[in-house]
Amino acid sequence: MKWQDIFNTGIKLGQECDIRNYQDSGKYDGDYNDCTIINGDPGLEIKKVYTAIDVEVSELLLVRELNDKGAGIDGIISHHPMGSGAYRLTDVVDIQKYNWERYGVNQKIADGIIERMIEEENIELRSRNFLAVESASKLLEIPVMCIHTAIDNVVQNFFEKIFNKNSFSTLGDAFKKIESIPECIKTSASGDIPFIVKKINIDSPLGKIMVDMTGGVDPDSDIFKSLKKAGINTLIAMHYSLDNIKAIKKNKLNAIICGHMACDSIGLNIYSDLLEQGGIEIVAGSGFYRHRRISS
Ligand SMILES: [Fe+2]
Known part of the structure; x- marks a missing residue:
């Protein structure tokens, strides 16, 4: 596959899984600004990629080392954004607003929270240097891309399907299902174990759930009060900041x-299955627990 086609495959998958397209297919057909080709000729023919959740300069050196030993890796795919993809991360947070409103949060409240989130996150992002990998990839002549929200959309879709298909009577039942996901089994074996933030007994009814897996950044902790007011009982998420966990507890929500x-591995795995079908070989790197759902 060409480098550009590898990128486009991820973007198309992300659009197919975008919550804004659930009701009205094709409603959102735009880009995700935290997904971008950082380096490499778009027309370059690629056979083997190193794919990781996080890529730093050390991964570029690792790939060079592996290639010196004959690995034949043609490019690097990072999930987490870098370069312009990182500086433009706030361009994707509108998905979160759509998700909140879909679950009944008042539009004016959602507008206010999202506006503050974007402003604060932009201040934080602009104090940072996200150019290290870009510079190194040019010096080492290694193609690199980052593909963030498109993949998080896949994760959102994966968990929504689980909760649409199954009706779990208790929080404990839902947790058991999460624990049985192959990627969660693999992370648990490394000590990275799913957990419940709860205000009620795990045998209590699950109540109304909201899947919160996409939209670029951790939400502002003020949203949890509004989600509780909208009738949400349990959040299904990949991770939250400590402030957000405290706000979830304070508002008597479960998560x-x-x-x-x-979660990031689930998204990358579904994407990697498609790439393998296109003839690409995948080397799983930092934080990426490879599990095939379809055979190549
Ligand atoms: Fe992530």
Whole structure:
């Protein structure tokens, strides 16, 4: 596959799984600004990629080392954004607003929270240097891309399907299902175990759930009060900041935290299955627990 086609396959998959397209297919057919080709000729023919949740300069050196030993890796795919993909991360948070409103949060409240989130996150992002990998990839002549929200959309879709297909009577039942996901089994074996933030007994009814897996950044902790008011009882998420966990507890919500590496791996695995079908060989790197759902 060409480098550009590898990228486009991820974006198309992300659009297919975008919650804004659930009701009205094709409603959102735009880009995700935290997904971008950082380096490499778009027309370059690629046979083998190193794919990881996080890529730093050390991964580029690792790939060079592996290639010196004959690995034949043609490019690197990072899930977490870098370069312009990182500086433009706030361009994707509108998905979160759509999700909140879909579950009944008042539009004016959602607008206010999202506006503050974007402003604060932009201040934080602009104090950072996200150019290290970009510079190194050019010096080492290694193609690199980052593909973030498109993949998180896949994760959102994966968990929504689970909760649409099954009706779990208790929080404990839902948690058991999460624990049985292959990626969660693999992360758990490394000590990275899903957990429940709860205000009630796990044998209590699950109540109304909201899957919160996409939209670029951790939400502002003020949203949890509004989600509780909208009737949500349990959040299904990959990770939250400590401030957000405290706000979840304060607002008497439950949350199943499925695990950051497990969830990002689910999205990358579904994407990697498609790439393998296109003839690409995958080398799983930092934080990426490879599990095939379809054989190549
Ligand atoms: Fe992530």
